[in-house]
Amino acid sequence: xxxxxxxxxxxxxxxxxxxxxxxxxxxxxxxxxxxxxxxxxxxxxxxxxxxxxxxxxxxxxxxxxxxxxxxxxxxxxxxxxxxxxxxxxxxxxxxxxxxxxxxxxxxxxxxxxxxxxxxxxxxxxxxxxxxxxxxxxxxxxxxxxxxxxxxxxxxxxxxxxxxxxxxxxxxxxxxxxxxxxxxxxx
Numbered sequence: 001x002x003x004x005x006x007x008x009x010x011x012x013x014x015x016x017x018x019x020x021x022x023x024x025x026x027x028x029x030x031x032x033x034x035x036x037x038x039x040x041x042x043x044x045x046x047x048x049x050x051x052x053x054x055x056x057x058x059x060x061x062x063x064x065x066x067x068x069x070x071x072x073x074x075x076x077x078x079x080x081x082x083x084x085x086x087x088x089x090x091x092x093x094x095x096x097x098x099x100x101x102x103x104x105x106x107x108x109x110x111x112x113x114x115x116x117x118x119x120x121x122x123x124x125x126x127x128x129x130x131x132x133x134x135x136x137x138x139x140x141x142x143x144x145x146x147x148x149x150x151x152x153x154x155x156x157x158x159x160x161x162x163x164x165x166x167x168x169x170x171x172x173x174x175x176x177x178x179x180x181x182x183x184x185x186x
Contacts, residue, residue: 009046012036016047017057029053055114062117065089069124079137082128083176086147090154090172091165122148136181150175 015036019027029050033043047053068085075081126144133140154175158168 005046008036008038008042012038012043012046012053013056013060016053017061020054020057025050025054059114059117062114062121066117066120066124069121069128073124073127073131075131078128078131078135082132082138083179085125085128086151086176087169087172090151090168138179139181142179147179150179 012032016032019032019035029043029047030040032053033040036043043053047056068088072081072085122144125147129138129142129144129147132138133142154168154171158164158171
């Protein structure tokens with residue numbers, strides 16, 4: 001790919017990520033092209049459908065989460081690393097309709113195209129969870145399936161309203177308190 005084509009693709013992805021975060025899946029591809037300062041043909045050449053563009057945006061977002069979880073996998077304090085990652089993930093996602101839509105299974109079905117990176121996300125979070133459990137920071141009767149279900153439930157329950165970020169933070173604080181190993185169990 002030529003340098004200008006790579007720049008245009010990167011610009012379209014950047015603008016699409018912002019547009020999907022603000023407007024959800026309803027933003028038209030022509031509007032993304034306008035905001036990116038490129039012609040509609042440029043967008044359609046790189047991303048022939050809204051699903052293809054959405055897949056690319058979500059893939060980038062989820063890969064960033066995987067990379068961050070992997071960075072924290074060797075943290076000196078596994079408990080704070082796990083809870084810090086959960087907090088980062090939920091705070092960053094609270095106002096982002098595209099990630100909420102993808103995790104909730106709403107809108108465009110991206111699961112088939114993202115199955116590998118989703119598997120990597122589960123594995124990287126599971127690594128953080130397991131290390132936090134070994135450090136006795138997280139209850140041992142909770143698995144990755146419960147953690148992911150909890151995160152999805154929080155995303156779904158808190159995406160409505162004007163104070164989504166604050167509501168998400170409060171709900172996650174309660175959820176994280178429930179994940180912590182009780183003091184008497186140490």
